[in-house]
Amino acid sequence: MNRFGERFAFSTFGESHGVALGCVVDGVPAGLAIDEAFIQGELDRRKPGQNAFATARKEGDVVQILSGVFEGLSTGTPIAMVIYNGDQKSKDYENVKNIFRPGHADYTYFHKYGIRDYRGGGRSSARETAARVAAGAIAKLMLRELGITCKSGVCAVAGIEGLAEDFDYAMQSEIFALDLRAEAAQKAAILEAKNAHDSVGGVVKVRIEGAPAGLGEPMYYKLDALLASAMMGINAAKAVEIGEGVEAAKMRGSQNNDPLTCKGFESNHAGGILGGISNGDAITLKVHFKPTPSIFIAQQTLNTSGEEVECALKGRHDPCVAIRGSVVCEAMAALVIADMALLNMGRKMDALKRYYA
Amino acid sequence: MNRFGERFAFSTFGESHGVALGCVVDGVPAGLAIDEAFIQGELDRRKPGQNAFATARKEGDVVQILSGVFEGLSTGTPIAMVIYNGDQKSKDYENVKNIFRPGHADYTYFHKYGIRDYRGGGRSSARETAARVAAGAIAKLMLRELGITCKSGVCAVAGIEGLAEDFDYAMQSEIFALDLRAEAAQKAAILEAKNAHDSVGGVVKVRIEGAPAGLGEPMYYKLDALLASAMMGINAAKAVEIGEGVEAAKMRGSQNNDPLTCKGFESNHAGGILGGISNGDAITLKVHFKPTPSIFIAQQTLNTSGEEVECALKGRHDPCVAIRGSVVCEAMAALVIADMALLNMGRKMDALKRYYA
């Protein structure tokens, strides 16, 4: 179950304090130019240790392609990529070796698998998302050829919401802020929480442009359903909205329906999706991230023997996981769209006949 | 792609104005008592035409089991169920035969498949959800044997939110209201919109109790990810929240983390899921439904020839799809948990050895 997607599919492996992590991307059409610098660039966007708003863990996150590319082009065979772990400083975890960290997956992994990998987050660590970003970079390369772009940014931090939606600005912002005017307050909120040994939540927006109408496979592989799965599966995500999202539930049909004209839809409350299928408009969604569970304030918890103990974490953690999470949302969105683009082929008999003519 | 689930899997078929719709449930363990009256009862909860708050379309929704059950017990083979359509009054759709209905899937289906089934919603109609409810009833029967219950109700209509969470009351409320005190205002809002030829949105809560810790398959079949997919794939759903959901993004880690004591978790902001795996606490989620797109106010749209026309719908439609949607949410939740319960077996080597000892 460490695999995602049907036709453009990827699987990931690796733990935060193991030898390496990586992914295998299966189903990439042959003949796609694989720009390694672009893939590395995407990883660098997600990479920790770059400023005060992310964990200080240092990782080169250097990706190596092991297969599936020949003379710069995809061959149609699986593209395996590996990232060796550099900074495996797991001694930060020694004092919580036998203590369940509140808000963390160590409690549930222990109950599910009966194994305690006390070195750190292990498989449940957000470090795993580096592999998703590598896979997502391949998806973005493919989508680029089809004129489809995926962009992301942070719209809210600690409840401080920006109004603007400037995805280009987000690319240069240290916290991927979508609104320059909200950025300073958002940064201040992060640092304040950090100094208080606490953490904050945040909200990410994703916008996909250029997707043709027709993507999404009803009934149980709808575009919105798969996007929801992709986003909710990201570490710390607790809510996903498509288009107008929670606001739509407060509206009347006459407000929420998007009128259709010769020039296209007059509004986009739907977020570009109707009946689980893209309608040709921009696909928009929001992902809500809880505050990082790793905080340095003492907390009530249990140890593996079932005794009540106080948990006092050490180490280096993101004060706001939504920041780097935005890069992951974008990667996952690209992976979903790439899969849908392949799945949609052959849905019409005439296209099939043309293909084999 | 009309299939959902891995081990406890179901697929559905059928259109709103076709001969019949139904489902095939695959993976039901052998030896489960199949209570047909219970299945029919679940369908009756979702059935239209029962009061002023739902469409007047009359459907008996009588389910017939075609296979997989012998002498009242599941045999381990696929359980096929069929519901023949009674009221196929598709002449309501004659005046919109060539007109794309705003907010509907007919536009996207047409672009995807190149086919226009002008008889009505077709496959994209909420009528399809009857098949999900039938499948969900089997899941609920299985979960009952494991001491797991799934309940649902409507917490908000047209922005009017109830505070109480009384799932027992919801069972008897005409609008499945969770809060008796909000119910009257919620009903009034529905009728007001209906009289104005308009519609309203609503919000559904689902609560799963008795689920053991350990359900959910990381990385890409996490419990929350699959629940998100299951819910977002329901007609008109536009947002899904797990536990504290969107509110979590506004909190600090010290507030949002659930302290763990010998008696269990002290709070449940997590909604019973950590790292995509159930933690033994109640699993809670919210689904936001947009207002029914089918309204009787004239709207701007295109016809299939690409000309701008006015759309004037006739017929019978739910003024608030969230109401009957709550039964569907509950069914889908049960189906997800059933699948997860089967998938979780064999995750530990000692359990596997015990099984084959």
Place this chain on the structure above:
Amino acid sequence: MNRFGERFAFSTFGESHGVALGCVVDGVPAGLAIDEAFIQGELDRRKPGQNAFATARKEGDVVQILSGVFEGLSTGTPIAMVIYNGDQKSKDYENVKNIFRPGHADYTYFHKYGIRDYRGGGRSSARETAARVAAGAIAKLMLRELGITCKSGVCAVAGIEGLAEDFDYAMQSEIFALDLRAEAAQKAAILEAKNAHDSVGGVVKVRIEGAPAGLGEPMYYKLDALLASAMMGINAAKAVEIGEGVEAAKMRGSQNNDPLTCKGFESNHAGGILGGISNGDAITLKVHFKPTPSIFIAQQTLNTSGEEVECALKGRHDPCVAIRGSVVCEAMAALVIADMALLNMGRKMDALKRYYA
């Protein structure tokens, strides 16, 4: 696990003595003309009770389409088909109600599911293959549009092998014999065994013409691997050969390699498949069926209490399952090729770009 295929996928349901059996075909491209008479005709070819060489069980095998077709065309939604059981004369099984029939699946189903459906073969009955033939007929309709044909026939019965490979003659032969000159001896062998209350085995050949080069998905969904799975999964199949098959293992490379010229391959030892991918030549395979396990000679067996008893079957059974099995092989082959044809789309980047241009 009652589902087969990835893109052109089908699932089946139903037991030999239940209410009905049927299939749901998912992934049929929209716009395919669905010729119901053709589907019924395919079922009629497989139908029992037509001559002395098959079981006397009378079944109309009338198929009804429940969904997925509108105005004679596939709509892209699941095509559900149902065949109600007519002749449910399960009293033939009363004397073996608690007795495991040698060579049958009742022993293994009992151990797997802990349930004994003593009415007859149940899910393991060859009756289930009617549903496959219905699904296969849809596949054949699609392949016909692409210029691909699947043909089958019986090449050997009871060790009596024909030399000719006349698929047109097989269509009119009561035993689907590929060689007119061997037919009489083959028929005689069947009747002789039948009169001796025994049964015989047989061998089926399948030939697929017109398939383009490029079908088959390495590594683990190769064309030959999937054909092998499809054929070996048919009731009573015990061996599958591709092309030269078992003979290839006795040859030298210089004999077995097929020389390639401007006019195509000079021979076809490969059976049209290289590296698991079709090479454009005819795809050929053979399926070996064991003799029908249902014989009327007394046999040593156990009852469900574990006591040794004599099994004396009554009823009506095919003296040679390979005969009607050939229609099933042909259907399964068509289903495999249809799936492969859809899967192959989008394997090249330039095709993907052309599709979305």
Place this chain on the structure above:
Amino acid sequence: MNRFGERFAFSTFGESHGVALGCVVDGVPAGLAIDEAFIQGELDRRKPGQNAFATARKEGDVVQILSGVFEGLSTGTPIAMVIYNGDQKSKDYENVKNIFRPGHADYTYFHKYGIRDYRGGGRSSARETAARVAAGAIAKLMLRELGITCKSGVCAVAGIEGLAEDFDYAMQSEIFALDLRAEAAQKAAILEAKNAHDSVGGVVKVRIEGAPAGLGEPMYYKLDALLASAMMGINAAKAVEIGEGVEAAKMRGSQNNDPLTCKGFESNHAGGILGGISNGDAITLKVHFKPTPSIFIAQQTLNTSGEEVECALKGRHDPCVAIRGSVVCEAMAALVIADMALLNMGRKMDALKRYYA
């Protein structure tokens, strides 16, 4: 499609002349002791360059585990293994850079993907099977804990068939011969062909002991169907037989049925499988391999421009791929059984209830 299995699943990546090849094994129950020396030992059995009967290509085939194991135990997360290619001497292929090699997959890959990886077999090379053997070793470790063993050996070479079935002897034979008395003649046949710049075919037997009754998932994931798929998907395999196989088709029912007594089955024509489900007896199968297509005799073929040319191969190739193929058959058999063992859990309601009690 480079993935195999449902619950105990693996995917592979890598080309013969690329950086590395490897596999990711997903679904291994947590708590399994991972014996790295055993895994390496399995790879060493398959490794080329060890004697005159295999290719002279030298490969260390040193496997490195990247994830999924902690303190010697599986953690339940994906186990990734990588084997870096050492001897990438692809200059052997320079003279056939633009020439399709008869009997090879380069022709079909070129047609499917539009890409020519002229360095050698690439993804279609038998070198890929090293990754399967690594994955299979994990499966064997798991099966060992359940008392299930998989053994293999070569029963025929160039039509020279051994009668004995000594799997222990095969372990020490240079050609994995099952019959000591046939071994010398078989070896001579290989060397004779090799000296004639030609190659020979061979046949492998696999025997699985200790498997409980009940493994196999009808209808379309039957044990025999999946074994057939697993075996036919191995490079150069052209036929698969279960139990009596092709001989069964020549027998009568009274001969072929296996009588059942209190002590078990009196014979095993069925090869341990009835109705696609294991019956508790030994599971037996045979795989027929064509002669290695890479021969040094000049052959007629085409180049990539479609011109007729003579193909004169150089390099190092196995004179009989069945030899090393037997190790791969064994690995694939173990992988199938491991998957089936996990899938079978939860097939009975009482087992499910016991699990969650």
